[in-house]
Amino acid sequence: xxxxxxxxxxxxxxxxxxxxxxxxxxxxxxxxxxxxxxxxxxxxxxxxxxxxxxxxxxxxxxxxxxxxxxxxxxxxxxxxxxxxxxxxxxxxxxxxxxxxxxxxxxxxxxxxxxxxxxxxxxxxxxxxxxxxxxxxxxxxxxxxxxxxxxxxxxxxxxxxxxxxxxxxxxxxxxxxxxxxxxxxxxxxxxxxxxxxxxxxxxxxxxxxxxxxxxxxxxxxxxxxxxxx
Amino acid sequence: xxxxxxxxxxxxxxxxxxxxxxxxxxxxxxxxxxxxxxxxxxxxxxxxxxxxxxxxxxxxxxxxxxxxxxxxxxxxxxxxxxxxxxxxxxxxxxxxxxxxxxxxxxxxxxxxxxxxxxxxxxxxxxxxxxxxxxxxxxxxxxxxxxxxxxxxxxxxxxxxxxxxxxxxxxxxxxxxxxxxxxxxxxxxxxxxxxxxxxxxxxxxxxxxxxxxxxxxxxxxxxxxxxxxxxxxxxxxxxxxxxxxxxxxxxxxxxxxxxxxxxxxxxxxxxxxxxxxxxxxxxxxxxxxxxxxxxxxxxxxxxxxxxxxxxxxxxxxxxxxxxxxxxxxxxxxxxxxxxxxxxxxxxxxxxxxxxxxxxxxxxxxxxxxxxxxxxxxxxxxxxxxxxxxxxxxxxxxxxxxxxxxxxxxxxxxxxxxxxxxxxxxxxxxxxxxxxxxxxxxxxxxxxxxxxxxxxxxxxxxxxxxxxxxxxxxxxxxxxxxxxxxxxxxxxxxxxxxxxxxxxxxxxxxxxxxxxxxxxxxxxxxxxxxxxxxxxxxxxxxxxxxxxxxxxxxxxxxxxxxxxxxxxxxxxxxxxxxxxxx
Ligand code: SF4
Ligand code: SF4
Numbered sequence: 177x178x179x180x181x182x183x184x185x186x187x188x189x190x191x192x193x194x195x196x197x198x199x200x201x202x203x204x205x206x207x208x209x210x211x212x213x214x215x216x217x218x219x220x221x222x223x224x225x226x227x228x229x230x231x232x233x234x235x236x237x238x239x240x241x242x243x244x245x246x247x248x249x250x251x252x253x254x255x256x257x258x259x260x261x262x263x264x265x266x267x268x269x270x271x272x273x274x275x276x277x278x279x280x281x282x283x284x285x286x287x288x289x290x291x292x293x294x295x296x297x298x299x300x301x302x303x304x305x306x307x308x309x310x311x312x313x314x315x316x317x318x319x320x321x322x323x324x325x326x327x328x329x330x331x332x333x334x335x336x337x338x339x340x341x342x343x344x345x346x347x348x349x350x351x352x353x354x355x356x357x358x359x360x361x362x363x364x365x366x367x368x369x370x371x372x373x374x375x376x377x378x379x380x381x382x383x384x385x386x387x388x389x390x391x392x393x394x395x396x397x398x399x400x401x402x403x404x
Numbered sequence: 405x406x407x408x409x410x411x412x413x414x415x416x417x418x419x420x421x422x423x424x425x426x427x428x429x430x431x432x433x434x435x436x437x438x439x440x441x442x443x444x445x446x447x448x449x450x451x452x453x454x455x456x457x458x459x460x461x462x463x464x465x466x467x468x469x470x471x472x473x474x475x476x477x478x479x480x481x482x483x484x485x486x487x488x489x490x491x492x493x494x495x496x497x498x499x500x501x502x503x504x505x506x507x508x509x510x511x512x513x514x515x516x517x518x519x520x521x522x523x524x525x526x527x528x529x530x531x532x533x534x535x536x537x538x539x540x541x542x543x544x545x546x547x548x549x550x551x552x553x554x555x556x557x558x559x560x561x562x563x564x565x566x567x568x569x570x571x572x573x574x575x576x577x578x579x580x581x582x583x584x585x586x587x588x589x590x591x592x593x594x595x596x597x598x599x600x601x602x603x604x605x606x607x608x609x610x611x612x613x614x615x616x617x618x619x620x621x622x623x624x625x626x627x628x629x630x631x632x633x634x635x636x637x638x639x640x641x642x643x644x645x646x647x648x649x650x651x652x653x654x655x656x657x658x659x660x661x662x663x664x665x666x667x668x669x670x671x672x673x674x675x676x677x678x679x680x681x682x683x684x685x686x687x688x689x690x691x692x693x694x695x696x697x698x699x700x701x702x703x704x705x706x707x708x709x710x711x712x713x714x715x716x717x718x719x720x721x722x723x724x725x726x727x728x729x730x731x732x733x734x735x736x737x738x739x740x741x742x743x744x745x746x747x748x749x750x751x752x753x754x755x756x757x758x759x760x761x762x763x764x765x766x767x768x769x770x771x772x773x774x775x776x777x778x779x780x781x782x783x784x785x786x787x788x789x790x791x792x793x794x795x796x797x798x799x800x801x802x803x804x805x806x807x808x809x810x811x812x813x814x815x816x817x818x819x820x821x822x823x824x825x826x827x828x829x830x831x832x833x834x835x836x837x838x839x840x841x842x843x844x845x846x847x848x849x850x851x852x853x854x855x856x857x858x859x860x861x862x863x864x865x866x867x868x869x870x871x872x873x874x875x876x877x878x879x880x881x882x883x884x885x886x887x888x889x890x891x892x893x894x895x896x897x898x899x900x901x902x903x904x905x906x907x908x909x910x911x912x913x914x915x916x917x918x919x920x921x922x923x924x925x926x927x928x929x930x931x932x933x934x935x936x937x938x939x940x941x942x943x944x945x946x947x948x949x950x951x952x953x954x955x956x957x958x959x960x961x962x963x964x965x966x967x968x969x970x971x972x973x974x975x976x977x978x979x980x981x982x983x984x
Contacts, residue, residue: 207431210430210431211430211431212431213690217685217688217696220686222740222743237523245521245761246446246449246521246522250445313453314444317442317465320488320490322442324489367485367486369441372441376525379525381525382525390739392737392739
């Protein structure tokens, strides 16, 4: 391994991680500086709903594609969402496995599984990009960040697939590209829409709590049951 | 010389909007503004999108971005550092504010359907209401919004109904009611003090639909309710919900709440109105910073309670046309009231058919968010009603029932525009139609003394405190009471003592109360025995009502005040009717 690759796998990643953490902390502090709105009125709804049940339901929503009409009726988008986020998690994990536990990648089955998971995420990235540029509704709501973040992640997946075997016999370019993209990704994330997961627990908590307080969450699945 | 900046050329109104946006931001709003990932999942949940294919300017995320870009430019530092990257943009001119008005008022009814379909928890409807409030604060709003807000500020109700007209309408409805029932004691009491119920209405009822007031009065009378209507502060609607003006919202609510307090009312009953219920019950205490010391309920809950307590009797065969139900967005998506109207509908009509989708997934009637008062957007509103019209038509119903006055108007317009063979009505009208009014009978001698004198009652409850309380109250009012701690004991006592009434707690240990109830009902020696259920778990009522061929004679919810208990028991024993 060249010194440059060693630097890219270690020092570069560490600096990028520290930077990302700092910006994240700033972001969260900034967000929490806004006072949370409070509910003064009495609770509505039946005993089956409550603020606590509401936010738990709201958090669990991500794993309940049947809960919202939008995910219930667009199953392929939900599957894409799952694959894409699995790919992100795996590709991030890979940036730790290669420098700190490379022995794991001697297992050919594991290498194949990781390549399939990240490869599927790459395909979803391509599909998402096509949807974003070809669907007029998606174009209308897309900012440069939406396109750039998607291209960045999709390219990163591609190089992550190549980097999984951790084999530099034929050259280091794919590993170097993967690690430099990872570092760029870590630095860029706090400024982009990719940081949405930082807000996700908060937005779903507050929305779920409010909906629970108002007797809406958890939603009872009775839509198909005739009441008479 | 000072360099001129973009800020210098911004119009005064635009500058005020930018500044006030900062004051309106709370954590929930900021969350909704920063968390959108532009995934587009909410797009198809909006009835405007579905009825206007090919026009992405109706997409919820597109509409949200019109205010989001200003937020990002001025309050989110990523937008300040890299505005071009995240689509941050400021607002400079009054024309741009007019464009924002067109979106906030003319392309969204704040129905909250997209909010419930966003995986990120972005609540666009709340953001849109805030945007409306910002525009209203600089005088940019549809003319109708300005007129209605002015009426509510100045006259105290949003339709500018004058006090004398309102009182005349009440008198007129009272006379009609007395004629219909041939009963001079059927009244619409005004400003009566210390009543159990203060009834508030939507001014639309006084102005265009007084029949709903008459119908409600008929129901209160039949239930023997101790009720009143205020001569002032009777409007439970609140245009602050639609205009986004929290100050108006707070002032209107305070007026109503203060009036109930002045009258010493125990409970405020809000007539069937989605936005009225939501604003009064669920939002106003926040706008008005008012800790409401009395109970509030929708008249839907009140009517259902009367049926369950046996205070009114209904003959559902009088409503035999096929009926469907339209959930008001405010009731279903912001107050969680979806089951009560259905429960009541099933008791009041013979052919109820669900509309799909329904409950919190129902589509807006098109008249929400104050849209009925914005005539400049009427063509757009009617066009966006296409999906609603298809939904209505698919039910095959002849009558669509809704518990909201805005929805009545919105649906009526859709039905007319799409030439559907349907009419719109409310639950209060169906209940009044089905009401069985028993003729006054002569009071028995026993009722001359104590209210329950001469009555023999078996009280069953497994909680000793509760049992003692119920027994003591009834004994104080003259009844002879036999106490039972289990259902089996109650059965045994009933067979031995042959009482007039058995009250059963629904959740006693041992044999299921449903079984005890059936045994009491089927015992030929106990013919004429009245049975009243009492429970602290209202959800268990359905169990009995669904299972039983002959339902109980009455139903009471714990906790029970002395007055409620006495009134409920007398009602079950039919003493209040007999005494007139
Ligand atoms: S569903 Fe939510 S995150 Fe997706 S575009 Fe709509 S508002 Fe944004
Ligand atoms: S709140 Fe309702 S009308 Fe407004 S954008 Fe969302 S779905 Fe459409």
